[in-house]
Amino acid sequence: MSSLIDFRTCPTTGLKVDRAAEKLIKANAVAAVVFLAIGGLFGLLVALTRWPAVHFLPADMFYLALTAHGLDVLLVWIIFFEMAVLYFASAILLNSRLAGPKWAWTGFGLMLSGALITNVAVLQGQSSVMFTSYVPMMAEPPFYLGIILFAVGALIGCGVFFGTLVVAKREKTYEGSVPLVTFGALTAAIIAVFTIASGAIILIPTLLWSLGLVSHIDPIIYKTIWWAMGHSSQQINVSAHVAVWYAIAAMVFGAKPLSEKVSRTAFLMYILFLQLASAHHMLVEPGFSSEWKIFNTSYAMYLAVLGSMVHGMTVPGSIEAAQRARGLTKGMFEWLRKAPWGNPAFAGMFMSLVFFGFIGGISGVVMGTEQINLIMHNTLYVPGHFHGTVVAGTTLAFMAITYILVPLIFRRELVLRKLATWQPYVFGIGVAGISVFMMGAGTLGVARRHWDMTFADAILPFDYPSAAFLMMGLNGIFAVMAALGGLMYVVIVVGSVFFGRKLAEDEKPSYPEVPPDSAAVGHYGSSESLKIPGTAFLVGIFFVAFVLYYFVNWKYLSEIWPLS
Amino acid sequence: MNEKDSPDQNESSDSGHQDQIPLMQQLLDNPFLLLVLGIAVPAVFYIIWGIIEITQIPIAD
Amino acid sequence: MAITPPSERIWWRQPIARIELIWIIIAFTWGLIMFFMMIYWHGAGEQNLSNEAYQIKPQVFAKHAQDMIDEYQVREESGFPVVHPPPGSDVYLIARLWQWWPILELEKDQSYRLHLSSMDWQHGFSLQPVNINVQVHPGYEMVITVRPDRAGEFGVVCNEFCGIGHHMMVGKIYVVE
Numbered sequence: 001m002s003s004l005i006d007f008r009t010c011p012t013t014g015l016k017v018d019r020a021a022e023k024l025i026k027a028n029a030v031a032a033v034v035f036l037a038i039g040g041l042f043g044l045l046v047a048l049t050r051w052p053a054v055h056f057l058p059a060d061m062f063y064l065a066l067t068a069h070g071l072d073v074l075l076v077w078i079i080f081f082e083m084a085v086l087y088f089a090s091a092i093l094l095n096s097r098l099a100g101p102k103w104a105w106t107g108f109g110l111m112l113s114g115a116l117i118t119n120v121a122v123l124q125g126q127s128s129v130m131f132t133s134y135v136p137m138m139a140e141p142p143f144y145l146g147i148i149l150f151a152v153g154a155l156i157g158c159g160v161f162f163g164t165l166v167v168a169k170r171e172k173t174y175e176g177s178v179p180l181v182t183f184g185a186l187t188a189a190i191i192a193v194f195t196i197a198s199g200a201i202i203l204i205p206t207l208l209w210s211l212g213l214v215s216h217i218d219p220i221i222y223k224t225i226w227w228a229m230g231h232s233s234q235q236i237n238v239s240a241h242v243a244v245w246y247a248i249a250a251m252v253f254g255a256k257p258l259s260e261k262v263s264r265t266a267f268l269m270y271i272l273f274l275q276l277a278s279a280h281h282m283l284v285e286p287g288f289s290s291e292w293k294i295f296n297t298s299y300a301m302y303l304a305v306l307g308s309m310v311h312g313m314t315v316p317g318s319i320e321a322a323q324r325a326r327g328l329t330k331g332m333f334e335w336l337r338k339a340p341w342g343n344p345a346f347a348g349m350f351m352s353l354v355f356f357g358f359i360g361g362i363s364g365v366v367m368g369t370e371q372i373n374l375i376m377h378n379t380l381y382v383p384g385h386f387h388g389t390v391v392a393g394t395t396l397a398f399m400a401i402t403y404i405l406v407p408l409i410f411r412r413e414l415v416l417r418k419l420a421t422w423q424p425y426v427f428g429i430g431v432a433g434i435s436v437f438m439m440g441a442g443t444l445g446v447a448r449r450h451w452d453m454t455f456a457d458a459i460l461p462f463d464y465p466s467a468a469f470l471m472m473g474l475n476g477i478f479a480v481m482a483a484l485g486g487l488m489y490v491v492i493v494v495g496s497v498f499f500g501r502k503l504a505e506d507e508k509p510s511y512p513e514v515p516p517d518s519a520a521v522g523h524y525g526s527s528e529s530l531k532i533p534g535t536a537f538l539v540g541i542f543f544v545a546f547v548l549y550y551f552v553n554w555k556y557l558s559e560i561w562p563l564s
Numbered sequence: 565m566n567e568k569d570s571p572d573q574n575e576s577s578d579s580g581h582q583d584q585i586p587l588m589q590q591l592l593d594n595p596f597l598l599l600v601l602g603i604a605v606p607a608v609f610y611i612i613w614g615i616i617e618i619t620q621i622p623i624a625d
Numbered sequence: 626m627a628i629t630p631p632s633e634r635i636w637w638r639q640p641i642a643r644i645e646l647i648w649i650i651i652a653f654t655w656g657l658i659m660f661f662m663m664i665y666w667h668g669a670g671e672q673n674l675s676n677e678a679y680q681i682k683p684q685v686f687a688k689h690a691q692d693m694i695d696e697y698q699v700r701e702e703s704g705f706p707v708v709h710p711p712p713g714s715d716v717y718l719i720a721r722l723w724q725w726w727p728i729l730e731l732e733k734d735q736s737y738r739l740h741l742s743s744m745d746w747q748h749g750f751s752l753q754p755v756n757i758n759v760q761v762h763p764g765y766e767m768v769i770t771v772r773p774d775r776a777g778e779f780g781v782v783c784n785e786f787c788g789i790g791h792h793m794m795v796g797k798i799y800v801v802e
Contacts, residue, residue, distance in 0.1 A: 013628075059789055093628055130786050136763060137746045137788065165595050176634050177593050180627040186595050190602035197603070198611070219747060219762045224614045228606065246627035257627050260636035262645055264592050271598055275606035279614075284759045286678030286767035287621040288614065294663050296610050302656030309652035313645065318627075370663045371672055377758040378749045378784040445756045447749070447784035451792045455782075458795040459703050460728075462753065462780030530642040539648060543655070550659065554666075560755050562671040562772045589637035624679035624686075624766060 005097040011506045012408060016173075021091035021098035025084045025409050027108055029402070030497070032080035035115060036395075037490045039072025044483040047434070051476025052453060052469050059451040063128040066449060068119065070131030074390065075233065076115045076150070081398050082188060082240050083108070083157045088405070089185030089243065090164035096173040099163030103156055110153030118146030130449060132230060135206065135217045144207035151196045151203070151229075158189045158196070180257050180264065181250070184243025187267045192236045194275055198228035220285055224278075231278040234390055238308070239270050241352065241397035245315045248349040248397075251404055252340065252512075255322040258314050258530065266314070269307030273299040280364070283373040290370065297368045305365055312357050312542065316350075317535040324531065332534045343512040348400025348424035352393050355428065359435045360388030362546050366553050375557055378449075381442025388435035391482075396428050399489050406493060407509030412500030414511050416492050423492060427485025433478025441471040443556075674759070677768040686742040686766055690717035694727050702728055707799070715740060718781075718796070720748035720761045722788060725781045725796020733776045733800050742766040749785030752798065758784060773800040 006019040045065045048056035057065060091098040098104060120142070121127045127139035165186070168174060178186070202225040208214040246263070249255040257263045279296030282288055299305060323335030340346045363385040367376045376382065406414060414420060446453055446468050453472065455462050503509060591597060633639060641649075667673055693716065699709045706727040710716050712735035719726040721744035731737055741750055743763040750759045755775075759767065781796035 059792065063786065063789070063791075134747050134785070162595060162599070174630050176630045177589070177636065179629050180631075183592070186598065187602075190595075190599050193599060194603045194606055218618070218764070220618050220765065221615060224618065225611060228611055232606070250626040250628045254626060256632075258645055259639060259641050260631045260633075261639060262641055262649070263627075265588075268592060268598070271602040272605050275602075276610050278606070278610055282614070284674060286760075286762060286765045287676070288617050289676055290667060290673075292613055292617055294660070296614075298656075298660050298663070300609070301660045306649070306652045306656050309655075310645075310649060313648050317645070365659065369659070371666050371670065371674070374672065374674055374758060375756045377760065378751065379756070379758060443756075445751065445753045445782075447751055447782050449786040449791075450782075450784065455792065455795050458793045460705070460780075460795045460797050462782060462795045462797075465754065530644065532644060536644055536648075543651065547655070554662070557672050558670065560672055560757055561752075561774055563757070564671075564673055564675055564770045585635055586637040589635065592637075621678050621680050621765065624681040 007097075008505065010408060012508050015092055016095045018091050018097045020101040021087050022409055024098065024101065024104050024108065025087050025092075025405075028080050028084040028087070029405070029409075031108075031112060031115075032077050032084065033490060033493055035072045035080060036077040036486065038119075039069055039077055040483060040486040042066075042069035042072060044479060045069075047476050047479030047483075049451065050453070050472055051479075052472055054476060055452075060125070060128065062451045063130070063449075064122060064125060067128050067130050068122045071118060071122065071147075072115075073395075074131060075147075078237055078390070078394060078398075079150070079154050079233070080111065082192070082236060083111070083154065085240050085244065086157060086161040086185050086189055087164075088409075089179075089182045090161050090168070093179050093182050094164070094168040094174050096164060096168035096171065098160065099167045100160050103163075104160045107153040107156030107160065110156065111150050112153075114146045114149030114151070114153060116146070117142050117149065121146060132226060133206070134226075135209070135219050135222045138210050141207055141210045144203050144210060148200060148203050148207060151199045154192065155196045158192050161185070161189050177260075180260060181243050181247045183264055183267055184239055184246060187270050188236045188239035188243065190271050191232055191239055191275060195229050195232040195236060198225055198232065202226050202229070220287060223285065224282060227278040227281045228275070231281060232275045234386065235270070235274040235277070237390055237394040238274065239267065241356070241394040242267075242308075242311050242315075244397045244401045245311070245349055245353055246318075248345050248401055248404070249315055249319050249322075252343060252346050252349075253319050253322040255318040258317050258321065258532075262310060263314050266307035266310040269303045273304040274307070276300060277304065277364075277368060280368040280373070283368075283370055284377045293370050297370055297373075302365075305361075308357075308361060309539075312353070312361075313535060313539045315353060316538060317532040320532045320535045321530060332537055336534055340512075342421050343403075344420045344424050345400045345403040345512050347421075348396050348403070348428065351424060351428040352397040352400065355396070355432050355435075356389060356393030357542055358545060359432060360385060360390075360393050362549055363388060363439060365546075366550055369550075369553075372553050372557050374563070375553075375560060376442060378447060379442035380438040380446045380448050383448050384435050384438030384440075384442055387431060387438065392428060392431040392435060396424060396431065399427065400424060402489075402493055403512055406496050406500070407503065407511070410497050410500075411503045412496050413503060413509060414492065415495045415500050417511055419488055420492050423485055423488040425485075426488060427482055430478050430480075430482030430485050434475055434482055437471045437475040437478060441468050441475065444468040444471065446472070675767075675769050679766050679768075680764060681742060681766045683742070683744045683763060686717065686740070687719060687744060689715075689740070690719050690726070693717050698727075699730065702797075705797075710737070712736065714738070718750070719744060720750065720783070721745055723783070723790035723794035725750075725783070725794065728797045728799070730799040730801060731771075731773050733773055733802055736770055736772045739769045739771050740766050741769070746787045747785050748783050748787050748794070751782040751784040753780045753782055755779060760785060776800045776802050
């Protein structure tokens with residue numbers, strides 16, 4: 001069987017590369033970037049409309065653009081890219097053939113047609129129901145049908161991933177346990193299966209309802225199961241981008257995980273508990289007990305947060321240890337100062353780590369506190385939070401690894417390298433600004449998914465404080481910056497894929513540069529002699545910020561009207 | 565012939581190792597067991613428990 | 626490396642570095658503190674959302690609201706009835722496309738049982754500038770006991786997308802001394 005498989009050997013890593021897997025990775029990555037461009041453009045239109053001084057789109061187009069933005073970036077871009085990550089982490093990293101490439105192409109076809117069907121439905125204007133499509137607000141049937149097809153396609157992709165794990169083990173293409181990055185991808189795939197199954201369970205009846213075949217969908221049950229998809233899909237991202245952090249640390253620094261046991265157990269915490277956080281969306285709904293809310297919203301006593309905090313130390317810790325082993329031992333931060341900040345893969349990855357932790361992570365836990373949710377639910381704080389996780393965290397990490405994967409998988413040299421050096425900074429800082437200013441506006445009460453914060457057309461007047469308008473103006477400016485960073489990314493990737501110099505079969509790419517001795521530090525020290533003072537200092541700062549911000553919000557809560 | 569032999573060999577050599585491999589590592593090396601757990605935990609605690617609570621909301625008089 | 630299989634076959638028995646262990650213990654403890662903070666606030670805090678809820682038909686809820694309006698209306702404002710119900714009573718607020726109905730006038734430092742339900746789609750009760758945000762569903766009513774602790778004029782913004790008129794859906798609550 002394996003004699004029929006067409007392999008090449010990667011000149012950089014020495015890995016055997018199944019050309020069928022390679023083609024699938026390319027197809028999924030290209031589709032991902034196309035939808036990122038489309039969804040990003042819609043996002044820019046949304047931000048320009050919410051910029052009070054610009055107020056770009058009319059109301060109907062605003063809600064249409066917002067629906068398309070959510071779908072295209074939150075679901076389509078990210079899941080397509082994750083399919084590429086899954087095939088990479090299974091077939092390529094395990095030196096194996098991909099199980100059932102035909103199935104994988106079927107999945108890809110379903111995903112692509114589903115994404116197109118839903119996009120067309122949204123653009124026709126009768127399905128501006130937001131990404132969440134809460135019943136009893138109804139979209140046209142193709143809207144639901146497209147998402148269902150997309151989900152089924154993604155489920156097939158997950159099946160191919162699991163199949164490849166089985167094939168690789170049976171054909172003994174690797175020794176012992178799977179690499180940590182593959183384990184992270186496995187975590188993402190497991191969460192994906194739960195996510196997609198939940199989506200199918202709720203969207204199939206909803207499709208029938210929009211066709212008139214089912215008379216009633218309960219709005220709270222819909223919302224509960226929908227969020228088992230909607231929130232968990234973002235947990236796929238978290239698992240996938242943490243795996244990408246580890247991958248970049250390994251590929252750029254030759255960094256070795258500080259402890260396989262600790263990192264894998266942290267991923268296990270994700271597998272078991274991360275998906276419970278779907279309850280973050282149900283904290284101010286009628287009918288749930290506080291026991292259900294507290295258990296689920298806290299990911300079973302914050303065990304999944306524990307997992308994230310562990311990754312937050314072990315990823316930079318492994319980089320620090322690798323850099324110190326290379327001789328960058330001066331003071332606390334020589335390893336970080338002399339890190340390759342001009343390498344977009346590293347710069348993007350490190351900013352993703354910092355922003356995900358400080359902006360997305362802390363705000364998510366605070367907002368997901370049962371009572372504190374009262375002062376944040378459905379305000380702009382919510383999109384502020386998830387732009388910190390999904391955009392500054394996941395999207396930035398995926399962009400970062402693209403700079404490594406384009407030369408390795410597409411076999412093309414990167415073009416526009418000067419631009420590539422700047423891209424993660426422009427995008428990352430832009431997105432960080434979006435997140436922070438939306439969270440600021442949300443703290444001042446500004447509603448999310450709202451066309452006019454001046455309420456000019458309302459019968460009864462109401463004014464938000466002027467600081468909120470300032471926040472939304474700043475949000476607009478940083479959104480333009482992020483859009484520029486996104487455009488730079490698309491230009492660099494498309495330019496490289498189509499016009500980059502083709503690499504010869506046995507040629508190593510010249511960029512991004514990898515430290516020459518990176519392979520030499522595969523081992524360093526024992527656990528007793530491990531010294532990572534810089535990382536310890538950084539996580540110390542993170543912890544203090546976390547604790548202070550957490551209690552500040554309890555203080556805010558204590559100042560609102562007493563409720564019981 | 566070959567195909568028939570190798571799984572057997574697998575099993576014997578694997579079970580030899582498994583005596584030493586700690587239980588937790590065996591769990592973490594088993595993707596399908598993890599898959600079952602990763603679906604069961606949120607399905608029970610979030611979805612099933614949640615829906616039971618919704619269906620028990622009393623009817624107003 | 627993280628992209629290759631672990632170098633030791635039995636990696637589970639590898640010792641964990643002290644610094645990692647310390648961080649794990651700190652993070653775990655912090656998680657417990659945050660977990661018990663929510664439970665603690667149920668006893669010690671004054672801001673806890675009631676979980677009292679009922680299934681209710683929209684027309685039944687609308688009738689309760691209309692009875693309240695008929696009994697306690699004090700004036701009219703821009704076509705909205707302004708209702709001043711007695712302290713401690715059941716107060717109804719209808720969410721519908723695209724209004725919060727009626728305008729409520731409450732007394733400072735008095736408690737009211739506020740009933741919320743929607744006549745059509747989902748809406749978001751967002752009391753501003755206090756910043757209390759609660760989801761409102763059709764077919765369900767939620768009952769919250771509120772005690773306004775400041776006098777003044779408050780806006781009720783809808784913060785769940787409810788169609789093209791969403792941005793016009795603003796209501797009002799007065800709190801008087």
